[in-house]
Amino acid sequence: DQQVKQNSPSLSVQEGRISILNCDYTNSMFDYFLWYKKYPAEGPTFLISISSIKDKNEDGRFTVFLNKSAKHLSLHIVPSQPGDSAVYFCAASVMRNQGGKLIFGQGTELSVKP
Amino acid sequence: DTGVSQDPRHKITKRGQNVTFRCDPISEHNRLYWYRQTLGQGPEFLTYFQNEAQLEKSRLLSDRFSAERPKGSFSTLEIQRTEQGDSAMYLCASSLRSGTGGREQYFGPGTRLTVT
Numbered sequence: 451d452q453q454v455k456q457n458s459p460s461l462s463v464q465e466g467r468i469s470i471l472n473c474d475y476t477n478s479m480f481d482y483f484l485w486y487k488k489y490p491a492e493g494p495t496f497l498i499s500i501s502s503i504k505d506k507n508e509d510g511r512f513t514v515f516l517n518k519s520a521k522h523l524s525l526h527i528v529p530s531q532p533g534d535s536a537v538y539f540c541a542a543s544v545m546r547n548q549g550g551k552l553i554f555g556q557g558t559e560l561s562v563k564p
Numbered sequence: 565d566t567g568v569s570q571d572p573r574h575k576i577t578k579r580g581q582n583v584t585f586r587c588d589p590i591s592e593h594n595r596l597y598w599y600r601q602t603l604g605q606g607p608e609f610l611t612y613f614q615n616e617a618q619l620e621k622s623r624l625l626s627d628r629f630s631a632e633r634p635k636g637s638f639s640t641l642e643i644q645r646t647e648q649g650d651s652a653m654y655l656c657a658s659s660l661r662s663g664t665g666g667r668e669q670y671f672g673p674g675t676r677l678t679v680t
Binding site: 454482484486491492493494495496499539541543545549550551552553554555556557 | 568570595597599604605606607608609612614619620655657659661667668669670671672673674676
């Protein structure tokens with residue numbers, strides 16, 4: 451079963467506009483969520499994370515929002531830049547009493563056009 | 565550069581052969597993870613170590629797969645009698661788990677395995 455889902459395989463945005471990437475999860479035990487960015491032929495690069503006790507975390511152009519009741523999180527990139535073009539993965543983990551393995555979504559390919 | 569490194573970056577092997585991959589984590593990190601990624605999917609958890617102890621293995625890790633982290637530093641992942649279905653990107657990640665911190669995992673560049 452897919453515990454973490456990214457239902458949009460791709461997203462195209464104009465440079466300077468906002469990119470919104472979405473992620474849904476089913477396991478209410480998840481208590482930590484992360485976003486990774488991946489370029490071809492490279493490993494995922496950590497972007498931003500959020501604990502389940504928060505509903506928002508911001509780091510520069512990147513903001514992650516968590517809606518626990520809807521089991522939904524989103525990543526906002528403002529303003530979007532061509533260098534942001536990559537595949538974005540959301541991931542979730544249970545840290546309390548487990549090893550913190552990450553469960554990933556399928557990814558959303560973001561294309562930012564100049 | 566003090567990031568996670570993996571070797572080799574690419575491996576082509578014939579079905580039935582054994583292969584071994586190496587991962588060197590960030591030096592002070594006590595946790596090391598292996599994941600596998602196939603085309604169009606996110607990485608899938610295989611196994612993880614805390615120091616030298618292997619604490620969890622996914623059911624994806626068949627008995628043909630074995631991983632070690634002998635001195636709590638680098639790790640190896642061996643696949644015996646490779647099958648075409650083993651073709652994937654094998655990713656290693658590390659983290660420094662202490663108290664409430666160290667939840668972020670930092671990934672290496674991966675080893676691309678092709679089984680012909």
